[in-house]
Amino acid sequence: xxxxxxxxxxxxxxxxxxxxxxxxxxxxxxxxxxxxxxxxxxxxxxxxxxxxxxxxxxxxxxxxxxxxxxxxxxxxxxxxxxxxxxxxxxxxxxxxxxxxxxxxxxxxxxxxxxxxxxxxxxxxxxxxxxxxxxxxxxxxxxxxxxxxxxxxxxxxxxxxxxxxxxxxxxxxxxxxxxxxxxxxxxxxxxxxxxxxxxxxxxxxxxxxxxxxxxxxxxxxxxxxxxxxxxxxxxxxxxxxxxxxxxxxxxxxxxxxxxxxxxxxxxxxxxxxxxxxxxxxxxxxxxxxxxxxxxxxxxxxxxxxxxxxxxxxxxxxxxxxxxxxxxxxxxxxxxxxxxxxxxxxxxxxxxxxxxxxxxxxxxxxxxxxxxxxxxxxxxxxxxxxxxxxxxxxxxxxxxxxxxxxxxxxxxxxxxxxxxxxxxxxxxxxxxxxx
Numbered sequence: 001x002x003x004x005x006x007x008x009x010x011x012x013x014x015x016x017x018x019x020x021x022x023x024x025x026x027x028x029x030x031x032x033x034x035x036x037x038x039x040x041x042x043x044x045x046x047x048x049x050x051x052x053x054x055x056x057x058x059x060x061x062x063x064x065x066x067x068x069x070x071x072x073x074x075x076x077x078x079x080x081x082x083x084x085x086x087x088x089x090x091x092x093x094x095x096x097x098x099x100x101x102x103x104x105x106x107x108x109x110x111x112x113x114x115x116x117x118x119x120x121x122x123x124x125x126x127x128x129x130x131x132x133x134x135x136x137x138x139x140x141x142x143x144x145x146x147x148x149x150x151x152x153x154x155x156x157x158x159x160x161x162x163x164x165x166x167x168x169x170x171x172x173x174x175x176x177x178x179x180x181x182x183x184x185x186x187x188x189x190x191x192x193x194x195x196x197x198x199x200x201x202x203x204x205x206x207x208x209x210x211x212x213x214x215x216x217x218x219x220x221x222x223x224x225x226x227x228x229x230x231x232x233x234x235x236x237x238x239x240x241x242x243x244x245x246x247x248x249x250x251x252x253x254x255x256x257x258x259x260x261x262x263x264x265x266x267x268x269x270x271x272x273x274x275x276x277x278x279x280x281x282x283x284x285x286x287x288x289x290x291x292x293x294x295x296x297x298x299x300x301x302x303x304x305x306x307x308x309x310x311x312x313x314x315x316x317x318x319x320x321x322x323x324x325x326x327x328x329x330x331x332x333x334x335x336x337x338x339x340x341x342x343x344x345x346x347x348x349x350x351x352x353x354x355x356x357x358x359x360x361x362x363x364x365x366x367x368x369x370x371x372x373x374x375x376x377x378x379x380x381x382x383x384x385x386x387x388x389x390x391x392x393x394x395x396x397x398x399x400x401x402x403x404x405x406x407x408x409x410x411x412x413x414x415x416x417x418x419x420x421x422x423x424x425x426x427x428x429x430x431x432x433x
Contacts, residue, residue, distance in 0.1 A: 040300040041069045051108030071101040076304030109293035133263040140260035159195040166191040212247045324395040326364030340383040
């Protein structure tokens, strides 16, 4: 018997300890949700203010941002305690305010998350754009170089052929008396000079192109290093591009050949410039940035919604006693589809017939509704909020303890009375005699 009693006591102690630990953990989570909501609101407010400050005056943007975040938290708390059937107009107005605030917050927060998530890709796009423009220009220059050399080579071959014709006397412009006469006369020397001059010109042009090829090699090397040392490499790219353009223009001018124009590169300040929020960011929509902006506001709404399960303020002893006594006057209770205790606050038919005044209990209902301990289901019923159960349980426990104590005192009193009125053995013997 003693062993069973010890096991029972140890089991009861362990269960109580587990229950207390679980209650403490749940309470800590509810308390911890408050600073989390505040931190999420600050984070969302920062991104909202950042995006909005590029479109309106910063101090006005700050005020609007505070209003937006306040509306999100307040409306989340409000909508958690409103049932659609209870007040449709109020429910829709709160829901509309919440949607407008969340839409504004996500819209302007999107700019900040877009900048963070897309800044690297935009820098790469600018880098690739510069590299593409320069490479396209170099391809055009090389194509023009090949065309120019080909043209000069054709002219050189033509000059060599004319020199050969003049030597053998088969040139179309040779006099009839000198036709087919082989020799190096004046006619041949003229075309020989033209041939040598063209050879010298082609040689100078090839030397110039060799120098330009060296500049092209340096420029391509600077393009490859543009992503590493942007400041120095970008400057070298611009200088190298100008040198190539100058040399190609000089070589082309001497030969009457047209070369492509060099691209106009953006200034270095623009090349390294960060993004400025604008509605053009929505054209190049970033799903990742949008989800990040929406995630912060969603968590703010969700935790604020769950915070409604904690009371906005505790009840003092007198208020708890008043509420408990007034709630006991209601008679119709049930468990609804939300797994909450629901009670009907309308008068019953008998109470209407008797013209019963329910001012005290209706005052208690209104008081608990305003304090968040009750939720209105519809015009005739309300349900208990989770934070009301511990108060009622405490009061019921107190009442039960009081009843048990009164019953025990009454039992002791009756036992003492019976002992006082019962006669002793001597008195019984005397009475028998």
